[in-house]
Amino acid sequence: MAAPLAAERLLQALRAEGVHVVEAGNWRTHNRNSKGPWGPLNGSIVHHTVTRGTASTVRIVRDGYSDLPGPLCHGMIAKDGRVHLVGWGRTNHAGGGDPRVLEQVVAESYSSSPTPPTPRQRQRGGRRCPLLRVGAREPRRRQGSLAGCQYDAIVRVQAALCRAHGWSAKSVIGHREWSSDKVDPRGIDMPRLRADVAERLKHPASWNPGTGPNEEDPMAGITKRDIFDAVWKTDAIGGPKDxxxxxxxxxxxxxxxxxxxxxxxxxxxxxxxxxxxxxxxxxxxxxxxxxxxxxxxxxxxxxxxxxxxxxxxxxxx
Structure with a gap:
């Protein structure tokens, strides 16, 4: 259990962990705090969205729908590994969940996974757990197709939240572990994710696997599209000039x-x-x-x- 971080402290924690942050509008004050207090915080819930396109997804999770106003999360992790911050404070994201799961997360008392949630839970999670959504994913993408840079960003984000709040990796759960009527995040093995977060927490925030503890990985966050653009979309390679x-x-x-x-x-x-x-x-x-x-x-x-x-x-x- 911890008090919510100030928005600037969140930014510092994410960037220290090597996260590429994109700030969307007035995210620092965009929230649902008018509906009640936010906090104390007990953990982080990982979701995924079934949407197309980064810009469209950012707009949806920031503004919400006619019957569910935004923000619907605090940040959206896109396929390229960039984290788009859309709000900070109380959000419409977690819905009802199992109180027993919350107890296990608060105490960090479970083994590899919390007890499976039971139906018709009433415990609300919108003010108790920060949420970083997994980014835009096409509806027909097969399970297990999460991009490597996107997964790496998820691990870094969760490690940053745990490090800043003084939590262990057991304070990170998936939406399906919170509520029995949810199936997300698809493509993510939550015990493995917690193990990867725990491994990061053994090292300084600047740690990059395969490099020294204080060395920056020059390829971190670089995608195939980045390489394509760097090679072909330059003045140096423009085809014959005659x-x-x-x-x-x-x-x-x-x-x-x-x-x-x-x-x-x-x-x-x-x-x-x-x-x-x-x-x-x-x-x-x-x-x-x-x-x-x-x-x-x-x-x-x-x-x-x-x-x-x-x-x-x-x-x-």
């Missing part, structure tokens, strides 16, 4: 650039074969006393053989 090539393909997607490079290399190889044959023929005539016509004929014959052997289109020469 007017003829640009007129046939003004956009120059990565695939067409690679094909163009391959074609140009093949053309260079063919031209080199022809030039080599010509030089070899010339060298063979040196010192023979042959007249100019004989030398020219020998070079032309060598070039023709090179063209035939390499299957070269004469228009390329």
């Amino acid at each position: 007017a003829a090539d640009h007129s046939t393909n003004p956009t120059w997607q990565p695939q067409s650039i690679l094909k163009d490079m391959q074609a140009r290399i093949r053309s260079m190889d063919k031209r080199m074969a022809v030039q080599t044959a010509a030089i070899t023929a010339l060298a063979g005539q040196v010192g023979t006393g042959a007249d100019t016509r004989t030398v020219v004929s020998a070079v032309e014959a060598a070039i023709q053989r090179a063209v035939t052997d390499a299957n070269i289109n004469t228009r390329e020469i």
Whole structure:
């Protein structure tokens, strides 16, 4: 049990843990505190959303619905690992849950998982547990497909909350562990998540697996899309600049650039074969006393053989 953190202290805790934070509007004061006090806090509940697109999901969890006003959580962890903070204070997120589960979380008294919740619970969780939602996930995504950077962010967020509030990893539960009518977060093994959080808590907040305790992992949070954009969406790689090539393909997607490079290399190889044959023929005539016509004929014959052997289109020469 702990008093709620100030918004600025939450930011410090998350960033110290290596979390990439995105602040959404007036999140520090966006809450449901007008409906009653927030706190004391007893743990953190992990959810997932069944939505499409990061921007749309952030908007939904921040503003809510007509019959369920927002915020619906405190932060949304997107697929790229970024944590979008949307509110801080009392929120409409946890619904009714099993009082026995809350008791076990407060005491951190269970083994690998709390006692399974029973139906028709009445204990409310909106003011007692901070919540960081798992990010936007398509409805038909198969279970277990959570992105690695997203899972890493979840572990870091939960470790930051536990570290700041003085909790162990047993203060972290899933929505389905709180309420019997919930199935989320899908794709997350909660005992494993708690074990990973516990492992982080053994180290300083700056710890990155595989690096020294005070070293920053330069690849932390980098996605395939980040790498793609860095390689292809730069001025350094814009495709051929000559007017003829640009007129046939003004956009120059990565695939067409690679094909163009391959074609140009093949053309260079063919031209080199022809030039080599010509030089070899010339060298063979040196010192023979042959007249100019004989030398020219020998070079032309060598070039023709090179063209035939390499299957070269004469228009390329």
